[in-house]
Every structure is written in C-alpha cells, then in structure tokens.
Amino acid sequence: MTKTILITGASSGLGKATARFFTHEGWNVVATMRRPEEERELVQLPNVLVTWLDVQDRISITTAIEAAIARFGKIDALVNNAGFGLFGLFEATPREKVVEQFNINVFGAMDVMRAILPHFRQNKGGLLLNISSGAGVFTLPMLSLYCASKFALEGFIEALSYELASQNIVVKLIEPGGIANTKFEQRSGAEAVHNATIPDYDHFVTYTNAVFEGLREVRQATEEDVAKVIYQAATDGTDCLRYVATEDIKPMVKARRETSEDEYIAFMRTRFGVKVQPGYTV
Numbered sequence: 525m526t527k528t529i530l531i532t533g534a535s536s537g538l539g540k541a542t543a544r545f546f547t548h549e550g551w552n553v554v555a556t557m558r559r560p561e562e563e564r565e566l567v568q569l570p571n572v573l574v575t576w577l578d579v580q581d582r583i584s585i586t587t588a589i590e591a592a593i594a595r596f597g598k599i600d601a602l603v604n605n606a607g608f609g610l611f612g613l614f615e616a617t618p619r620e621k622v623v624e625q626f627n628i629n630v631f632g633a634m635d636v637m638r639a640i641l642p643h644f645r646q647n648k649g650g651l652l653l654n655i656s657s658g659a660g661v662f663t664l665p666m667l668s669l670y671c672a673s674k675f676a677l678e679g680f681i682e683a684l685s686y687e688l689a690s691q692n693i694v695v696k697l698i699e700p701g702g703i704a705n706t707k708f709e710q711r712s713g714a715e716a717v718h719n720a721t722i723p724d725y726d727h728f729v730t731y732t733n734a735v736f737e738g739l740r741e742v743r744q745a746t747e748e749d750v751a752k753v754i755y756q757a758a759t760d761g762t763d764c765l766r767y768v769a770t771e772d773i774k775p776m777v778k779a780r781r782e783t784s785e786d787e788y789i790a791f792m793r794t795r796f797g798v799k800v801q802p803g804y805t806v
Contacts, residue, residue: 528552528596529758530589532577532636533606535563538655538703541747542603542754547572549755554592554599579606579632585639593643601651601758602640604633609659609670613729616720622669629673634680641693649692653757654681658701658773662780662788665732665796685765696757697766700750701773702743731797745770 529546533539535557543555547569555566556577563574573595577588592599607629610621637652644650659667660674678697685695753769768777779791793799 526550526552526571526596527600528554528592528598529601529603530554530556530592530599530640531603531605532556532579532632534566534574535559538700538747538750539603539605540566542605542751543572544569545748545751545755546758552596554588554596556588577606577636579636580627582635582639585636589639589643598647599640599643599650601653602636603754604636604652604654606632607655607673609657609667611666611670613666613722613725614668615725616722617669625669625673626676629670630676630680633677637684641688644693645691650694651758652681652688652693652695653754654695654697655754656681656697656699658699658768658770658776660697661699661773662776662792665798666729666736682765689763694763696764698750698754698757698769699766699773699777700745700753700769702739702770703745703747703750704743735796739772743772745772 529551531539531543531546531553534543534555539557540555543553543566547553552571552573553566553569554573554575555563556575557563558576558578560574560576566572567574573592575588575591576584578584589599608625610617610625633654640650640652654677656678657670657674659671660678663671663675681695681697688695750769753767757764757767768774776792776795779788783791
C-alpha cells in the first residue's frame with residue numbers, strides 16, 4: 525500500500541521541498557502549514573493534502589492528524605520540520621522571543637509527536653523524523669538560543685528513541701547545516717533587527733557577522749539535497765539515529781564527536797576568532 529507522511533512547516537523551504545520529494549517518490553503527503561489557504565503549488569500535486577497545523581495550537585495538531593487519517597486511512601511517518609532560529613546576542617533578545625523559540629522548536633515538536641503516538645501504537649509501528657541542525661551538535665555565537673532549542677531537541681529525541689523502540693516506533697534526527705536559497709535566514713535576520721544593540725559587543729558582532737558571511741558564500745547544499753537525506757532516513761530500513769545532511773558542517777561535527785573536549789573548544793574558538801582572556805577571579 526502507498527505510504528503516507530505528515531510534514532509540519534511545509535509552506536516553504538525545507539518542508540515544501542520534502543513534500544515535493546516524497547510526492548515524486550509516490551507517497552501520500554500531508555503538507556501542513558499555518559496558512560494553507562495561501563498555498564498554490566502543493567495543492568496541484570497528486571496525493572497531497574494541504575491542511576492547517578500550527579505547532580503552537582494543539583487543536584490544530586489534532587485536527588490535522590484526524591484529517592490525514594480520514595483522507596488516507598493511516599499515517600506511516602511524521603517529519604517534524606516547523607521551526608525558526610533566533611539570531612543575535614542573548615543579552616539583547618527579549619524574553620518573550622526566547623519563550624517563542626522553545627515553544628516552536630521544542631514544545632511544538634513534542635506536542636505533534638504526543639498527538640500522533642497513539643495512532644502509531646495502534647498500527648504497531650511508525651517513524652518519527654525530526655529536523656535538528658548542526659547547531660544541535662556544536663554551538664555557534666549569535667545563535668545561542670537556537671542552539672539551546674536544538675540541543676534540547678537532540679537530547680529529548682535520543683532518550684525518547686529508547687522508549688519508543690519498545691513500541692516498534694523508530695525515531696531519527698536529521699542534522700543539516702547551511703542551506704542555499706532558504707527563507708530560514710531571512711526570518712532570523714528579521715528577528716535580529718528588532719533586538720536592542722549593546723555597544724560593548726560591537727567589535728565581536730562585526731567579526732562574527734563576517735565569519736558567517738564567509739560561510740554563506742561557500743554553501744553548496746540545497747533544500748532538495750536535504751530532502752533526499754530525509755527520504756533516505758525514511759526508507760533505509762535501519763535504526764540509525766542521526767543523519768548529518770550537509771557537507772559544510774562535517775568538520776565541526778567531527779571536531780565535536782571525535783576529538784577531546786579541549787581540542788574541540790580550541791578549534792571552535794579559533795574558527796570564530798575568540799581570544800580568551802586570563803581567568804577572572806573574585
């Protein structure tokens with residue numbers, strides 16, 4: 525039988541690319557988004573249900589899952605993709621934005637999984653694919669809050685995978701780095717514009733922005749490339765937990781996972797021009 529996948533955050537970017545890819549491979553796709561009435565492309569594709577789901581609205585989550593089951597009879601896999609990244613200094617970021625970062629990237633993902641798990645248990649199996657980030661493996665300046673949300677997601681998913689293995693439910697993490705031609709950074713930049721400036725950080729911010737600009741210039745991966753990795757994770761028949769989805773982050777992932785703590789920290793500080801001052805004591 526044709527398999528069905530539900531994707532959150534499918535209105536643009538990686539979510540939309542993933543919806544297109546799975547449709548091309550013959551899957552039924554439930555493409556969920558906050559404003560389905562504005563979608564023009566996915567509604568034209570065969571075997572695609574475009575429906576409302578806002579990860580901060582639990583009623584919408586339940587409604588979307590019920591609509592998917594009513595249309596296709598069964599959901600075989602979920603892609604937890606909806607999310608955004610705050611860019612900027614922690615000290616300059618309003619608390620309400622910090623809460624929103626976790627409400628969407630962590631608690632929203634949890635709520636979607638909690639809502640679909642009874643359906644998976646009833647069907648004696650299912651697949652949870654969660655879009656993490658290289659920033660859930662290593663940390664980056666000016667992205668402390670996004671890193672915090674993805675580190676939380678990574679820890680939660682790893683622990684959850686042990687629980688759900690007992691129910692024949694497979695849990696996986698997809699870890700992309702920088703992606704060319706995505707709206708993700710556009711929103712991050714827009715969020716940063718509204719933050720206060722703190723002159724003491726000016727030199728650090730200027731240097732760090734230049735480093736990030738250099739990283740953007742060498743990006744090769746596209747949303748379609750990452751969608752292929754998501755499809756691989758969904759169909760390879762393994763219980764592999766983590767998939768590094770883009771080449772650009774592999775050196776930092778290697779430094780984090782395959783070197784000592786001291787070597788990793790030295791590597792990252794050098795990469796971002798951080799000069800550690802003599803220890804401050806009181």
